[in-house]
Amino acid sequence: MWPDGSQPARLPLFSDPVGFAMANALSRRAFLAGVATLPLMRPADAGDSLTFEQLYDKITVLGLSFSDKVKALAGKTVSIRGFMAPPLKAEAKFFVLTEIPMSICPFCDSDSDWPSNIVVVYIDDKTTFLPPSKLIEVTGTLEVGSWTDPETGFVSQLRLVHSSFETV
Amino acid sequence: MRTLLLALAASTALIGTAGAATVYPLDRATILAGSPFDFKVEFDGSVKAEDVKIAINGADYKAALGGEVEFIASEKGKDDVDLGSAVLLRGAKIDKAGAYTLEVSAGDQKKSVTWDVYATPETPKAKNVIFLLGDGLSVAHRTAARLMSKGMTEGKANGRLAMDDLDHMAFIGTSSTHSIATDSANTMSAYMTGHKSRVNALGVYADRTPATMDDPKVETIAEALRRTTKKSIGVVTTSEIEDATPAAVVSHTRKRDEKAAIVGMFYDVKPEVVLGGGSAYFLAKDVPGSKRKDDKDYIKLFQEAGYTLATDKDELQKAAGSDKILGLFHTGNMDTQLDRAFLKKGTVGKFPNQPGLVEMTQVALDQLSKNEDGFFLMVEAASIDKMSHPMDWERAIVDTIEFDKAIAVARKFQESHPDTLIVVTGDHTHGVSVIGTIDDDKPGTEMREKVGTYDDAGFPNYEDKDADGYPDNVDVSRRLAIFANNYPDHYETFRPKLDNPFQPAVKSESGAYVANEAYKDVPGAVFVQGNLPKSADTAVHAVDDVVLQAAGPGAEGFKGYMEQSDVYKVLADTLAIGAKQ
Ligand SMILES: [Zn+2]
Numbered sequence: 001m002w003p004d005g006s007q008p009a010r011l012p013l014f015s016d017p018v019g020f021a022m023a024n025a026l027s028r029r030a031f032l033a034g035v036a037t038l039p040l041m042r043p044a045d046a047g048d049s050l051t052f053e054q055l056y057d058k059i060t061v062l063g064l065s066f067s068d069k070v071k072a073l074a075g076k077t078v079s080i081r082g083f084m085a086p087p088l089k090a091e092a093k094f095f096v097l098t099e100i101p102m103s104i105c106p107f108c109d110s111d112s113d114w115p116s117n118i119v120v121v122y123i124d125d126k127t128t129f130l131p132p133s134k135l136i137e138v139t140g141t142l143e144v145g146s147w148t149d150p151e152t153g154f155v156s157q158l159r160l161v162h163s164s165f166e167t168v
Numbered sequence: 169m170r171t172l173l174l175a176l177a178a179s180t181a182l183i184g185t186a187g188a189a190t191v192y193p194l195d196r197a198t199i200l201a202g203s204p205f206d207f208k209v210e211f212d213g214s215v216k217a218e219d220v221k222i223a224i225n226g227a228d229y230k231a232a233l234g235g236e237v238e239f240i241a242s243e244k245g246k247d248d249v250d251l252g253s254a255v256l257l258r259g260a261k262i263d264k265a266g267a268y269t270l271e272v273s274a275g276d277q278k279k280s281v282t283w284d285v286y287a288t289p290e291t292p293k294a295k296n297v298i299f300l301l302g303d304g305l306s307v308a309h310r311t312a313a314r315l316m317s318k319g320m321t322e323g324k325a326n327g328r329l330a331m332d333d334l335d336h337m338a339f340i341g342t343s344s345t346h347s348i349a350t351d352s353a354n355t356m357s358a359y360m361t362g363h364k365s366r367v368n369a370l371g372v373y374a375d376r377t378p379a380t381m382d383d384p385k386v387e388t389i390a391e392a393l394r395r396t397t398k399k400s401i402g403v404v405t406t407s408e409i410e411d412a413t414p415a416a417v418v419s420h421t422r423k424r425d426e427k428a429a430i431v432g433m434f435y436d437v438k439p440e441v442v443l444g445g446g447s448a449y450f451l452a453k454d455v456p457g458s459k460r461k462d463d464k465d466y467i468k469l470f471q472e473a474g475y476t477l478a479t480d481k482d483e484l485q486k487a488a489g490s491d492k493i494l495g496l497f498h499t500g501n502m503d504t505q506l507d508r509a510f511l512k513k514g515t516v517g518k519f520p521n522q523p524g525l526v527e528m529t530q531v532a533l534d535q536l537s538k539n540e541d542g543f544f545l546m547v548e549a550a551s552i553d554k555m556s557h558p559m560d561w562e563r564a565i566v567d568t569i570e571f572d573k574a575i576a577v578a579r580k581f582q583e584s585h586p587d588t589l590i591v592v593t594g595d596h597t598h599g600v601s602v603i604g605t606i607d608d609d610k611p612g613t614e615m616r617e618k619v620g621t622y623d624d625a626g627f628p629n630y631e632d633k634d635a636d637g638y639p640d641n642v643d644v645s646r647r648l649a650i651f652a653n654n655y656p657d658h659y660e661t662f663r664p665k666l667d668n669p670f671q672p673a674v675k676s677e678s679g680a681y682v683a684n685e686a687y688k689d690v691p692g693a694v695f696v697q698g699n700l701p702k703s704a705d706t707a708v709h710a711v712d713d714v715v716l717q718a719a720g721p722g723a724e725g726f727k728g729y730m731e732q733s734d735v736y737k738v739l740a741d742t743l744a745i746g747a748k749q
């Protein structure tokens with residue numbers, strides 16, 4: 001695991017002036033208040049939670065197999081904690097949630113590639129993005145199985161759709 | 169008279185800049201006689217088909233190239249923008265060695281290039297070639313590996329690396345066709361085809377169209393061996409097998425990240441031994457863990473083609489006797505030797521039984537040497553580069569030691585098979601140097617004051633009590649001080665990263681890479697302001713020459729300064745690839 005516990009001392013401002021943007025530069029309390037005024041960002045009804053470790057019961061060279069817990073939660077509201085990878089575009093309808101922070105951007109760097117146990121998160125509205133070093137909790141409806149994003153061709157095995165997220 | 173000459177010079181200069189056609193292969197290309205290549209001319213703007221004139225050595229080109237070009241009235245760029253006319257001949261071929269001057273014109277556009285077509289001797293000097301490549305291998309990696317593995321007393325190394333005893337050497341220029349700087353795709357492609365190309369390109373010249381699969385191809389060494397010999401081919405790496413370096417043995421694409429297509433290119437050539445990581449691109453897209461976008465199951469396809477599959481160390485040992493081996497030991501890049509063998513970090517928890525480069529090299533040699541016609545084996549130590557980018561020097565150096573042990577296996581093989589040429593080289597370098605030691609016992613708390621230079625560096629205190637060639641512990645109290653000369657913003661911790669590979673910088677929401685705060689609170693860590701653009705996530709490749717070393721028949725071909733593409737000619741000469749065997 002990455003020693004991610006420490007909070008960044010210099011928090012750069014976000015580009016979006018009303019979203020998570022300013023909030024991050026403010027105190028924790030102000031930050032939470034800011035979230036409360038933005039219904040979009042509020043987590044959906046708390047469902048079951050999943051960890052990256054619980055996603056697959058077997059990780060092998062010949063493929064991964066979904067855990068029974070994942071299969072049982074398909075179609076249900078689920079929360080997963082992870083890190084937001086650098087996005088494909090500054091504004092996009094989905095982002096990739098990873099177990100450890102991605103310092104590199106496989107979307108933009110031909111030298112790097114995704115880990116195999118990613119979760120793709122779809123949000124209903126476009127959003128700006130968080131630094132990949134920040135732990136977030138995403139809540140959404142779990143979709144299980146191979147699916148190709150029609151706009152980008154990005155193939156995913158696990159998705160959270162109609163999602164919302166907050167920093168932890 | 170004087171006035172007239174000046175006027176002529178001016179008009180020539182105008183044609184040179186405004187109306188220049190581009191010819192592939194480029195001027196001064198070196199081409200193996202009889203090897204197929206794509207010939208393309210890109211005109212600046214539209215020209216008429218009937219205006220295009222091509223002559224080779226003053227005669228019609230068709231006889232020399234063995235075919236007729238197709239005229240493309242308008243090539244399309246991004247958003248359908250018109251790029252101009254072109255002519256293209258796929259699979260051209262020149263059988264006779266010599267200088268070929270090609271003159272192309274269309275209207276007022278003129279271009280002249282000269283190719284050096286070379287033949288090889290009729291008889292090979294060696295039966296086998298083992299080409300060992302340390303990705304990013306720089307002089308500092310060698311020095312650090314020797315110091316860490318063998319130790320030093322009173323200024324003399326206490327032992328020699330296997331690579332220290334290769335008796336021929338050359339400096340290799342690694343620059344690409346469009347830049348002095350370079351990456352693992354075009355560099356390895358130059359070694360494996362004899363043609364330089366552009367960053368990210370494999371087995372092709374980089375043309376102007378955006379498509380990644382239509383660029384003018386040149387023949388890879390694997391294809392040449394299939395065309396003229398009955399030799400076996402092996403590709404061994406610690407990265408994904410589709411990564412640029414191993415891919416260059418067989419591939420043609422403008423973009424190295426076409427990894428799903430590259431698996432298909434391996435399948436087309438079918439090297440007898442394929443060992444590495446990257447199984448995700450072999451799995452059909454509905455299999456969790458797959459990175460393909462189609463339903464092709466290449467595991468099954470390779471098995472149906474007679475390959476024995478191995479997915480871990482034990483299965484590799486069991487597969488060792490079989491005719492063809494596909495060994496895939498990780499869905500992505502394999503872990504470093506420091507993680508695999510010692511720290512058990514990285515992804516070793518998920519893939520605990522990965523073989524190392526030494527075992528993979530041994531299995532490959534045992535299998536390939538069964539072919540009485542000989543073999544070509546490429547072995548890559550991929551993580552020397554993958555760990556030098558994030559400046560994780562301990563992981564990079566321990567992998568250099570592992571690489572050296574693979575070289576020792578090759579040298580041992582050469583003792584009993586003296587008809588074997590061994591080449592050891594890097595594909596490009598990194599901006600890295602060993603500058604002394606870091607001594608925790610120096611006074612004070614500030615870590616930079618513990619950096620020992622000149623007389624104060626002394627000698628590091630690594631120990632190797634079990635004599636396995638690896639330091640028992642990399643985190644000793646007086647360790648090597650290794651620094652990069654280029655970097656993004658990061659925290660310098662002056663210590664090995666025992667938890668997981670170093671991630672110096674992370675992307676901020678503005679898109680800039682900023683120092684990874686995870687290292688801020690490491691005792692003694694200091695913030696280092698980057699000297700690269702803020703878009704750089706890690707340290708970059710250096711333009712410095714690579715040192716190539718070789719031993720065995722044919723090794724005398726390596727000397728002085730050589731372009732990376734010239735290395736191919738020595739390999740072709742040694743194996744007499746130009747002659748049908
Ligand atoms: Zn590199």
